Amino acid sequence: MSFVADLVRRIDLQLDRLPLSTPLPLSPSPISSPQKSKDGSSKQISITSETLQISELQRLVKLLSTTSSSRPLLKASRVKRILEQARFSTPILDGALTNYAVELEWLLISKATVQTYGLILNTLLIQNLPLSNDIWYWDEVLGSYSYTALYSVQTSPLRLWHWSIGIYQDARQRLKTQISKTRHPSLGASSTETDQSSRPLAGRWRQFYGLVKGSVQDRSIADVRHRVMSPFALSRAEARQKRACLKKLREMSATGLGILLNESLGFDVDDEGNIITKGHQTSTSTIIHQEEWKNIMEKSIALMETVLQKVTSPDIGITDFEDTVFASVESDSESVGLASDNITPVPRTTLLSMRLQKILQVHMPDHVSSTQLLATEYGRPPRLVRYWLPGTVLLLSSSTILRILVSRKKEITTWIRELGRTTLDFWVNWVVDPVKKVISTIHHDKDSDLALMSRRSLEGDRESLERMVLDYSIDHPHSVTEDGSTRPTGQLSEAEISDIKKKVREGDLTAVLMAYERDLRSPFIGTIKGDLVRTLLIQIQKTKVDVEVAIGGIDTLLKSQELVFGFVGLTPGLLVCLGVFRWVSRLLGIHKGLAKGKQQGVMLRVLRNIDRTLTASSSSNNGMLSYKEHGLLLCEVDLLLKLAKRIMPSEINREFVEEVGDLIDIRTGVERQLRVVERIRWAFARWLN
Incomplete structure (x- = not known):
């Protein structure tokens, strides 16, 4: 409007x-x-x-x-x-x-x-x-042989009913004509009715059956076209006429x-x-x-x-x-x-x-x-005519379906219960819990932090490594010197102890490694008399500290992306819920009208009809549309505006309405209207294809 x-x-x-x-x-x-x-x-x-x-x-x-x-x-x-x-x-x-x-x-x-x-x-x-x-319905019926066959099946009871009514009326008219011909001129109507009523019932039915048979034969001879054409061709002719x-x-x-x-x-x-x-x-x-x-x-x-x-x-x-x-x-x-x-x-x-x-x-x-x-x-046949076949099948099989449901009552009850439990568990485990985790992450709840190891584990292992290296250095002060010579005094100074701690924190175990290399030259003697086992255990502790440092880095990275992982865990549940909701919505008919893809197809078809109306317009009207062509154009434009309002955004729809206003202005002439149609086709191609 x-x-x-x-x-x-x-x-x-x-x-x-x-x-x-x-x-x-x-x-x-x-x-x-x-x-x-x-x-x-x-x-x-x-x-x-x-x-x-x-x-x-x-x-x-x-x-x-x-x-x-x-x-x-x-x-x-x-x-x-x-x-x-x-x-x-x-x-x-x-x-x-x-x-x-x-x-x-x-x-x-x-x-x-x-x-x-x-x-x-x-x-x-x-x-x-x-x-x-x-x-459009009749176009679909005529455009596909399968649709025509379906229409023939749908309307077959109706055609049979009309044919039977015609035969009955024809036979009844024949019966009245025969009675009027056999009536004696000297007898009144009452005596004739008495003679007819005095006949046996079987004889009267036999007479009526003969009249019906003759009526069928006469109608079959008269309707030669129906005998030559198949029911399929008759359905197409009927659809074409309508x-x-x-x-x-x-x-x-x-x-x-x-x-x-x-x-x-x-x-x-x-x-x-x-x-x-x-x-x-x-x-x-x-x-x-x-x-x-x-x-x-x-x-x-x-x-x-x-x-x-x-x-x-x-x-x-x-x-x-x-x-x-x-x-x-x-x-x-x-x-x-x-x-x-x-x-x-x-x-x-x-x-x-x-x-x-x-x-x-x-x-x-x-x-x-x-x-x-x-x-x-x-127009198209009523719903009763179009859906009588599936309705009849459903009605005839209703007793069988009811018997199956009664015999499998326990199984069906169990299926329903399990379906409800599964749906509830899915909702809680894949939607509610991930949402709670995302909310706690946004609030920066410490209890929700991802952690691959305890917070004090790395500090304790590093301090243990320092003590182990420091004890080894105190027990073997000669290992501290770079050349490995014996020190004149057997104790380490405070500066040397601080230097050893600093090197251990930086990951430098040179003194321990030099002793390990020296004992490794003669492993058996170093194992029995030397400190090969002790230096090996210190290196194992060093490896443990290095692994914990690497794991700590990974742990920090995971904590920085914790919100991303929360949404990744929530996405599957939301996608499944959205798909189920849309399916149920379409099943229950909440979303009325055509699908978006089909609406775009209808819009393109309407635009084609507009182009055909403008192209086929007569040139004897000073380049302007006739009454019929103008009315057809406005009918198509009205439908085009209704479809565009459903699928186009508001700002795009305003521009589309402006273009349509130029299209329906017949004072500009057919040539300019055709150019407007071309502009609509390329300017709004995204919503037409």
Whole structure:
């Protein structure tokens, strides 16, 4: 309803720019004194009555204005109720109203006409989508042999039922004809009925069976086409016929939409209050007199009424429909002119109000019901017809399924219990616990730190290595010297002890390694008399300290990436939950409508239809679209906007709506519209492919 709402809002703003006469004061002048008229009534009463009527008209005009930006269209019942509340041309004293009151009445009628106009356009567009869906259904049936075979199976009981009803009616008619032929002229109807009732029951059934058999043979001979064609070919012919009827109904609706858009309310108001009409065939404009907008409203009302009455007539063509509509509008204008010549004519505003109420109360509901009847007759089969086969299979196998469920009650109960337990454990272990760990990591909880070893392990082993090396150095002071000579004194100084501790912290065990190398020259003697075993154990302690240092580095690295590991542990559970939720959502029908990929395919197909409509347009119309082509274009554009709103982001959708506004502007010509289609195709290719 986007471009319809914009159109209604634009026309309503044009009506607000119409200059009206200077209004009367809303209260009588305090210095004025009542003056008696010829019949003795007071002029003060007249002014007060006119003031009340003008105030009421102003209030009703305000109710019909497009004050809401989101919902500019009112409901049909509300528009009708406002028209019923209005009092048009009420006789007051001498039977004349002020010019301002008369123009307020016309403004009220104009705004009600605009609202009715928008409601009719919206109704035609809304009814177009089911017709398009049914046409696509028949295209799928005709486009695939498997779908055609499925349709033949689905509709076979229906065809058998119609054939049986036809045979029964034919046999019954034959029976009545035979009775009338065998009746004796001298016998009355009562005696004939007595003879028929006196026959045995078996004889009467035998006679009826013979008539049925003869009717079947005669129908088989008469319907040679059905005998030659297979049921598969008959189904395709039926689908082709129904698709053609739906296309014709859609073209008629599109033609009515194009006529209303091009011939109704086609005017603008300039800054000086002059009305400018825009022709359909050419782009020229004509400035007309101020009073002509009333004639435009009368013509628009007659056009809307005629279109609603004639648009669902399937027995006329497009050209005949256009000629019928314009001829009816022309005759309606002549009848209005004759009515205005009467001695006591009914006010024009009253007549137009009654016609608008009739359109809202009678013609629109009748049009909707007629379109629904035709769509039901030629549209896709009902759900009962399409799904009778699986429903029958399910019904016939229901007892077997119930027996299997009863016999395996314990197993099924166990499966359900285990499924619930597994689901709960998965939720707790793979979703809840990882979330708790991530939250504790964000809060920097010390208890949640990853640790590959205890915090004091490295310090204790390093101190033990220092003591072991220091004790060995004190026991073998000669190992401290670089040349290994014996020291003159057997004790180490404080400086030497500090130097040994410093070297051990840095990982330097030169003194121990030199002694180890010296004892390794004669390993047996070094093992028995020397310190080979002791130096070997010191090196083992050194290796242990080095391993702990490496593990400490890895531990620090893991702690710095603890949040990453927490999210990695949480990801599988979230992915599984998301997949299950989407599957259950689609299974339960929470996500309505088409999938995104299919919506994009439909959008591309709609854009193709728009391109075909523009390309196939006739060039005899000064490079502009005809009524039917314009209506088809707007129907496709309306569907395109609805699909784009579902899959496009809001900022992209605004740009798309702007491009569509250029597309539906037929005043630019077909060539520019085709260039707009090309721009839409490459600019929004991401959302179309």
